[in-house]
Amino acid sequence: MDREIARQLVDKYVKKDITRRHLISVEGVMRALASHFGEDVDRWGYAGLFHDLDMDETEGDMERHTRETVAWLRAEGYDDEQVLNAILGHLHKDHQTDLMSRAIVHADGVSGLLVACALVRPDKANGMKVSSVKKKLKEKSFAPGVERDKIRGVEGSIGIPMDDFIATSIGGLQEVAPDIGLA
Numbered sequence: 373m374d375r376e377i378a379r380q381l382v383d384k385y386v387k388k389d390i391t392r393r394h395l396i397s398v399e400g401v402m403r404a405l406a407s408h409f410g411e412d413v414d415r416w417g418y419a420g421l422f423h424d425l426d427m428d429e430t431e432g433d434m435e436r437h438t439r440e441t442v443a444w445l446r447a448e449g450y451d452d453e454q455v456l457n458a459i460l461g462h463l464h465k466d467h468q469t470d471l472m473s474r475a476i477v478h479a480d481g482v483s484g485l486l487v488a489c490a491l492v493r494p495d496k497a498n499g500m501k502v503s504s505v506k507k508k509l510k511e512k513s514f515a516p517g518v519e520r521d522k523i524r525g526v527e528g529s530i531g532i533p534m535d536d537f538i539a540t541s542i543g544g545l546q547e548v549a550p551d552i553g554l555a
């Protein structure tokens with residue numbers, strides 16, 4: 373798959389701009405994590421970019437969420453089984469079977485926090501520091517929807533220390549920031 377075509381699929385299936393921006397932010401973080409682990413940057417990026425593709429359609433129906441996305445992607449002719457598994461894995465534990473499908477859980481969590489941090493900074497994602505992100509992580513009233521366990525549990529789950537994880541993720545967000553109004 374081509375990255376342009378992947379983005380077009382997002383435009384085709386996603387209704388809300390906030391969902392589009394969330395998907396692209398997780399794409400950026402997943403690409404940076406892939407690079408950190410020496411994995412396939414594009415394929416990890418697609419897992420991030422597509423993981424909530426059906427969110428606006430399934431709206432909290434957890435039975436359909438992710439499964440609808442996989443059905444749509446298959447119908448589009450996309451059959452990268454590892455990526456499809458990772459999409460299921462961000463919600464379903466029984467699909468958290470490899471590094472990509474475990475990493476996406478943490479990428480999902482941290483991207484929410486990073487985007488919230490960027491939105492309250494004059495320079496948005498530019499110049500964002502690990503220390504200030506960690507401060508916001510401790511502040512429970514800041515972006516309360518962020519599942520902080522997903523960020524704190526990263527080292528035990530995929531073996532990257534939290535500071536490295538946050539630094540890598542900031543780099544990933546910065547790469548896609550111009551696409552989501554955060555540059």
Ligand SMILES: [Fe+2]
Pocket residue numbers: 394398423424480
């Ligand atoms: Fe998500």
